[in-house]
Amino acid sequence: MCGIVGAIADRDVVPVLIEGLKRLEYRGYDSSGIAVLEQGAQPDIRRVRRTGRVSEMASAADAEGFNSVLGIGHTRWATHGGVTEANAHPHISAGVALVHNGIIENHEEQREKLRALGYVFESQTDTEVIAHLMHHHLKGGDSLLSALQRTVKELTGAYALAVMSRAEPDHFVCARMGCPLLVGLGDGENFVASDVSAIISSTRRVIFLEEGDTADVRRDGVQVYDAHDQPIDRGVHLSDVSLASLELGPYRHFMQKEVHEQPRALGDTIEAAIDAGGFPAELFGRNAEAVLSGITGVQILACGTSYYAGMTARYWIESIAGLPCNVEIASEYRYRAAYADPKHLVVTLSQSGETLDTMEALKYAKSLGHLHTLSICNVPESAIPRASELVCYTRAGAEIGVASTKAFTTQLAALFQLTVVLGKLHGRVDATREADYLEQLRFLPGSVQHALNMEPQIAAWAERFARKSSALFLGRGLHYPIALEGALKLKEITYIHAEAYPAGELKHGPLALVDEDMPVVVIAPNDSLLEKVKSNMQEVRARGGELFVFADQDSNFVESEGVHVIRTPRHAGVLSPIVHTIPVQLLAYHTALARGTDVDKPRNLAKSVTVE
Ligand code: F6R
Numbered sequence: 001m002c003g004i005v006g007a008i009a010d011r012d013v014v015p016v017l018i019e020g021l022k023r024l025e026y027r028g029y030d031s032s033g034i035a036v037l038e039q040g041a042q043p044d045i046r047r048v049r050r051t052g053r054v055s056e057m058a059s060a061a062d063a064e065g066f067n068s069v070l071g072i073g074h075t076r077w078a079t080h081g082g083v084t085e086a087n088a089h090p091h092i093s094a095g096v097a098l099v100h101n102g103i104i105e106n107h108e109e110q111r112e113k114l115r116a117l118g119y120v121f122e123s124q125t126d127t128e129v130i131a132h133l134m135h136h137h138l139k140g141g142d143s144l145l146s147a148l149q150r151t152v153k154e155l156t157g158a159y160a161l162a163v164m165s166r167a168e169p170d171h172f173v174c175a176r177m178g179c180p181l182l183v184g185l186g187d188g189e190n191f192v193a194s195d196v197s198a199i200i201s202s203t204r205r206v207i208f209l210e211e212g213d214t215a216d217v218r219r220d221g222v223q224v225y226d227a228h229d230q231p232i233d234r235g236v237h238l239s240d241v242s243l244a245s246l247e248l249g250p251y252r253h254f255m256q257k258e259v260h261e262q263p264r265a266l267g268d269t270i271e272a273a274i275d276a277g278g279f280p281a282e283l284f285g286r287n288a289e290a291v292l293s294g295i296t297g298v299q300i301l302a303c304g305t306s307y308y309a310g311m312t313a314r315y316w317i318e319s320i321a322g323l324p325c326n327v328e329i330a331s332e333y334r335y336r337a338a339y340a341d342p343k344h345l346v347v348t349l350s351q352s353g354e355t356l357d358t359m360e361a362l363k364y365a366k367s368l369g370h371l372h373t374l375s376i377c378n379v380p381e382s383a384i385p386r387a388s389e390l391v392c393y394t395r396a397g398a399e400i401g402v403a404s405t406k407a408f409t410t411q412l413a414a415l416f417q418l419t420v421v422l423g424k425l426h427g428r429v430d431a432t433r434e435a436d437y438l439e440q441l442r443f444l445p446g447s448v449q450h451a452l453n454m455e456p457q458i459a460a461w462a463e464r465f466a467r468k469s470s471a472l473f474l475g476r477g478l479h480y481p482i483a484l485e486g487a488l489k490l491k492e493i494t495y496i497h498a499e500a501y502p503a504g505e506l507k508h509g510p511l512a513l514v515d516e517d518m519p520v521v522v523i524a525p526n527d528s529l530l531e532k533v534k535s536n537m538q539e540v541r542a543r544g545g546e547l548f549v550f551a552d553q554d555s556n557f558v559e560s561e562g563v564h565v566i567r568t569p570r571h572a573g574v575l576s577p578i579v580h581t582i583p584v585q586l587l588a589y590h591t592a593l594a595r596g597t598d599v600d601k602p603r604n605l606a607k608s609v610t611v612e
Contacts, residue, residue: 001077001606002089002101003027004181005198006162006172008070008219009189016191017073018058020198023246025054026254026400026600026607027101027194028077031088032057035097035164036068043169045097049088069219072162072172072192074099077606080107081124091128093119093135095166096144100127101194102158102179103611110154130155134163144168145216148175149229152214158356158610162192171218176209179610180354180382183207183215183222185236190217195379196239197246197398204239208381237381245397253599255401255493259585260452262406263445266578268395269410270417270441278434279420284374285390291372292390293425295345297324299370301333301361302349303609305404305488306411310349311481312577313415320429320574321422330361331612340368347374347418351399351407352608353382362387376414378407392418401600402607403492405585408485412578413444440573450569451582455590457566458583461548462590465496468519472510472545473500473584475523476533478577482523486584493592493602503536514545521548521587523580526555526571537563550583552576 003024007013017034025032033049034057048064050057054075074089080103081087090097104110107126110133115121119132133154137147144165152159158178174181174192184191184199184206191199192215196206209215212227213234226232251257273279281289298317300310310327317325328338330348334357346365350358353375362373362384375388378396385391394410420437423429429437465471471490475483480502487498501510503522514520520540524533537547541562548564551557552571559565572579592599 001028001079001608001610003075003194003198004072004099004101004160004162004192005194006072006174006192006217007189008172008217009186010069010219011189012067013069013071014061014066016199016202017071018054018061019201020193021054021073021075023197024194025075026402028075028606029053029601030076030078030083031085032073032075033088033090034061034066034071034073035090035092036066036071037164037166037169038068043166045092045095045164045166047090047092047097049085051083051085051088070164070169070172072097072099072164079103079611080126087123087125089127091123091125091131093131096131096134096138096163098127098131098134098161098163100130101160101610104129104155104159105157106155130161138165138167144171145173145214148173149214149225152177160194171216173214173216174209175214177211178356181209183209183217183224185222188219190219190222192217196241200239200241200243200246206237206239207234208237210234241398246400253401255403255405255589255599258399258401258406259582259589261397262409262452262582263449265396265406265410266413266448267445269413270444271395273417273438274442278438279417279424281421281425283417283421284392288390289425292345292422295323295343295372297341297344298326298347299344299365300325300327300347300349301330301358301365303330303355303357305408305485306349306351308481308485308488309408309411309415310347311484312412312478313419315478316416316419316574317422320419321426322428323422323426330355331357334361334364338368340365340370342369342371344370345372345374346370347376348384348388349376349411350384351378351404353377353379353384354608354610355384356610356612359384359387376411378410400607402602402605403489403588409448409578409581413441416441416575440575444572444575444578447569447572447579448582451579454566454568454583455586458586459590461564461566462587462594465519465587465591466494466594468496468517470513470518471496471498472513472518472520473498473523474503474506474520474533474536475500476503476529477527478574479523479525479580482577482580482584483521485581486521486523486587489585489588490591492605493588493599494595494597495603496591503533506536506539511539511543514540514543516544516546518545519548520545521584522550523584524549524551524555524557525576525580526552527576530555550580
């Protein structure tokens with residue numbers, strides 16, 4: 001949450017900052033701002049901030065003729081203090097400007113201290129204390145870099161920071177703890193950003209800062225320092241993020257693009273297994289065979305949509321690999337005295353790799369004595385995989401729409417592969433079954449494409465959903481988590497209240513909600529629970545509820561009054577939850593279009609949740 005960009009060059013960096021902030025807008029879109037160094041005999045800092053979207057701030061910067069060779073920028077997702085211009089970053093303290101991502105936990109204590117020193121606060125943010133602390137140390141004689149190194153030692157909490165000073169116009173400095181930050185290396189120009197997408201038009205050469213690092217960024221070079229302020233070489237990586245993956249192309253929204261990219265994303269995520277002709281343990285890292293054959297159970301930790309991927313995997317892991325599997329919401333797990341078996345593998349699921357609750361749950365699991373950890377993640381080099389023993393990167397490509405889509409289905413594909421690997425290593429999957437699972441996986445991208453082809457029918461349903469204020473989603477077994485995911489997508493981007501239940505649970509309470517105004521979406525694949533689901537549907541119909549059923553092509557469903565049916569492809573066996581995710585994504589997307597909500601940037605949300 002919150003995006004940071006900074007640049008120093010021989011050219012005007014304002015367009016670099018604006019483009020960077022537009023690309024980082026998915027991280028937070030309440031307000032934004034830039035600060036630049038105004039050149040001249042007596043350099044000073046100019047700042048522009050606006051609530052609303054980056055484009056509004058960019059127009060203001062343009063109108064005011066901003067132009068500079070050094071600047072920093074920020075796009076905000078409010079935590080401390082409302083969405084106002086005064087709370088937007090950069091924050092300035094007499095000639096020092098800074099941008100911050102994260103939360104400073106001891107800000108109140110620091111605020112009191114600084115007030116006693118005569119500092120006056122203009123905002124309600126935790127960030128402003130950092131600006132004044134920096135100023136305080138600079139006034140005491142520190143250089144910009146040493147002031148930063150001293151300041152961060154007085155902070156508790158999480159931060160990524162970029163700071164500039166009018167007194168030192170030849171460079172800016174930055175720091176990282178708990179929030180992502182990388183340095184981009186150009187030719188005679190250098191950058192800092194929350195992620196590489198912000199600077200990809202200028203460079204692909206990046207240094208990932210580690211926890212506690214600070215860096216001094218100059219036109220002709222960058223020096224990184226570790227948490228003890230010692231110079232350190234962190235190595236240079238060449239990013240393979242493609243520009244096309246960051247652009248909309250022919251699509252109207254990133255969510256639409258990302259939903260349609262799923263056959264490709266899944267194909268890429270399963271490519272290594274297809275090429276290997278099976279499920280070698282090495283799909284999960286070099287040491288995976290030794291680790292995975294020694295475990296006796298699995299503990300999955302994740303949030304939101306990723307949590308639902310974990311819930312689906314539990315059905316697979318227990319039934320196919322024969323191992324006990326517990327799945328827990330990371331923000332709950334991290335605060336309870338959980339039972340920890342050192343022989344249970346901790347699996348974290350995260351698209352972004354930087355969700356604070358998941359990261360903290362991982363650290364907590366280790367502190368409880370868990371010995372082995374695996375991260376399934378979509379963002380290379382992000383914090384959670386870097387803190388894990390084994391890593392599997394899903395190959396969804398950049399996911400920019402706030403509502404997670406292709407990251408979810410590729411997580412499922414990775415989890416299915418993990419299941420088969422575990423099944424093999426624990427004697428539950430023989431060569432014949434392995435070959436059968438591989439065959440099913442091979443058909444997956446095609447089945448997903450077939451489900452995408454249902455879009456016109458789903459769009460027609462969406463017109464009716466758009467007029468509703470609530471909806472229920474039902475599923476059973478493997479498809480219950482998909483019902484949950486469908487309800488989450490709908491509420492997230494359409495603001496329609498939606499809830500999901502295992503269909504068998506309806507009569508234990510939620511049936512009271514059903515009347516002719518309540519649409520009930522049923523995920524009804526042609527599996528062993530279909531007859532049970534049909535009985536649950538009767539319970540709804542008998543109370544006047546209108547049913548919208550996603551069935552398989554090969555199931556004998558008939559449409560009738562109040563029962564609308566869309567048939568997705570032939571039943572995809574154990575991989576059916578992946579295929580059945582597509583219609584619920586499309587239903588949410590088209591309902592949002594019909595309601596005119598902001599699909600890619602729904603209210604109150606941001607893509608990476610790096611706060612508690
Ligand atoms: C919903 C959504 C969120 C994320 C959750 C975890 O569409 O995107 O619920 O799934 O915030 O994020 P990651 O997977 O990045 O850890």
